[in-house]
Amino acid sequence: MVLVLLLLLLAFVVLLLVKTVRIVPQARAAIVERFGKYKGTLPAGLNIIVPFIDNPRYLIDLREQVVSFPPQPVITEDNLVVSIDTVIYFQVTDPVAATYEIANYIQAVEQLTMTTLRNIVGGMDLEQTLTSREEINNGLRGVLDEATGKWGIRVNRVEIKGIDPPPSIKDAMEKQMRADRDKRALILSAEGERQSAILTAEGNKQSAILNAEGERESQILRAQADREAAILRAQGEGQAIQTVFQAIHDGQPDQSLLAYQYLQMMPKIAEGDANKVWVIPSEITKAMEGLGSSIHEIAGIPKDATPRKRVDMGPSEPQLAKTSDTELTSTNKAVEEAIAAADAAANPAGSKSGSGSGSAPADAGSGHAASPAETPPPPLPDDGASDVPPPPPAPGAAPQ
Numbered sequence: 225m226v227l228v229l230l231l232l233l234l235a236f237v238v239l240l241l242v243k244t245v246r247i248v249p250q251a252r253a254a255i256v257e258r259f260g261k262y263k264g265t266l267p268a269g270l271n272i273i274v275p276f277i278d279n280p281r282y283l284i285d286l287r288e289q290v291v292s293f294p295p296q297p298v299i300t301e302d303n304l305v306v307s308i309d310t311v312i313y314f315q316v317t318d319p320v321a322a323t324y325e326i327a328n329y330i331q332a333v334e335q336l337t338m339t340t341l342r343n344i345v346g347g348m349d350l351e352q353t354l355t356s357r358e359e360i361n362n363g364l365r366g367v368l369d370e371a372t373g374k375w376g377i378r379v380n381r382v383e384i385k386g387i388d389p390p391p392s393i394k395d396a397m398e399k400q401m402r403a404d405r406d407k408r409a410l411i412l413s414a415e416g417e418r419q420s421a422i423l424t425a426e427g428n429k430q431s432a433i434l435n436a437e438g439e440r441e442s443q444i445l446r447a448q449a450d451r452e453a454a455i456l457r458a459q460g461e462g463q464a465i466q467t468v469f470q471a472i473h474d475g476q477p478d479q480s481l482l483a484y485q486y487l488q489m490m491p492k493i494a495e496g497d498a499n500k501v502w503v504i505p506s507e508i509t510k511a512m513e514g515l516g517s518s519i520h521e522i523a524g525i526p527k528d529a530t531p532r533k534r535v536d537m538g539p540s541e542p543q544l545a546k547t548s549d550t551e552l553t554s555t556n557k558a559v560e561e562a563i564a565a566a567d568a569a570a571n572p573a574g575s576k577s578g579s580g581s582g583s584a585p586a587d588a589g590s591g592h593a594a595s596p597a598e599t600p601p602p603p604l605p606d607d608g609a610s611d612v613p614p615p616p617p618a619p620g621a622a623p624q
C-alpha cells in the first residue's frame with residue numbers, strides 16, 4: 225500500500241514538473257492563458273508557469289511566411305477575364321494581436337488580396353495588366369500592409385506569379401506578335417537589300433573607275449609602244465635603204481648588172497591570177513641588148529657607176545625621240561658616271577694621258593661615248609663633182 229502511494233506521489237511530481245516547465249522553440253512565441261484569459265507571452269527558451277492554472281494556448285510562428293494563393297478570375301476594364309496567381313510574403317510581428325484580433329489571419333490575407341487585386345486590375349485594360357506587374361504589386365502591398373497592421377502582421381512583399389488571359393485572347397495576341405515580328409523582319413530585309421544595293425553600286429562605280437583608269441593607262445602605253453615601234457621601224461627601213469644604196473655605190477655596178485637586175489623584175493609583172501594581159505615596156509629590148517653587149521647604152525643607166533660623193537649612212541643604231549622622263553635621265557646619268565668611274569679605275573694611265581689631249585680623247589677617257597647622231601660622217605673621196613648620179617628609171621617610164 226505504501227509502495228503504491230509512493231508511486232502515485234512520484235507520478236504527481238513528474239506531472240507537476242511537466243506542467244510547470246515549458247520549452248519554447250526559437251522564433252516561436254507561446255500565448256499563456258489563466259482561466260481562459262490572456263496571461264502572457266512566453267519567449268523562446270525555458271519558461272516556468274503555474275501548473276494547472278496557466279495554460280499555453282497558442283504557439284505562434286514569428287518567421288516570415290510564404291503563402292501562394294490559387295488563380296483567381298479578375299475582370300479587366302475592357303471586359304476580359306484573366307486568371308491571376310499571387311504570392312504573399314508576410315511576418316507576424318504581434319503574436320497577441322494575431323491570436324485575438326482575427327480568427328484566421330491567413331484566410332483573411334487571402335480574401336483581402338483577392339478583393340484588392342480585383343479593385344486594382346478592374347481599372348486597367350489587358351495590355352496595362354500584362355505590362356504593369358510592378359504597379360499591381362506596389363498597390364497590393366500598400367493595401368495589405370495597412371489592413372493587416374492591426375492584426376499584428378506585416379506584409380513584406382506581394383508578387384504576381386502569373387496572368388493568364390483567355391485562349392482566344394492568347395491566339396489573337398500571338399497573331400499580333402507574329403505580324404509585328406514579320407513586319408520587323410520585312411523592314412530589316414528591305415534595309416539589308418537597300419544597303420546591299422548601295423554597296424554593290426559603289427563597288428561597281430569603283431570598279432568602273434579603276435577599269436577606265438587601267439584602260440587609259442593601257443591605251444597610253446600601247447600608243448607609246450606603237451609610236452616607238454613605228455619610229456624604230458622607220459629608222460630601220462631608212463638604215464636598210466642607206467645600206468643598200470651605199471653598197472650599190474661601193475660596188476660600182478656597170479650596165480650589164482643593172483640590166484640583169486632590170487630583167488629580174490619581169491616575172492613579178494605577171495604575178496597574180498587576175499593578170500591575163502600584161503604590157504612589156506619598150507626598155508626590155510634595150511636591156512636585152514645590154515646583156516649581149518656592153519657597148520650599147522640603155523637610157524637612164526649611167527655608164528660611169530663610180531660614186532662621185534659618198535652617202536652619209538647616219539647613226540648605226542635606231543634613235544628614239546628624247547623624253548622628259550627625269551627619272552630615266554637621272555638613271556642614265558648615274559649609269560654613265562658609274563661606267564666612267566669604272567673605266568678610270570681600270571685605266572688610270574690612259575685617263576691621265578687622255579686628259580691632256582683634245583676634246584675627243586677627253587670624252588673617251590671620261591667614259592661618255594658620243595652618240596651616233598653626233599658622230600661625224602667619214603670623209604668621202606671628192607672627184608670634183610657635187611651631184612650623186614640619179615637612180616635608174618622605174619619600169620614603164622619613158623626615157624629622158
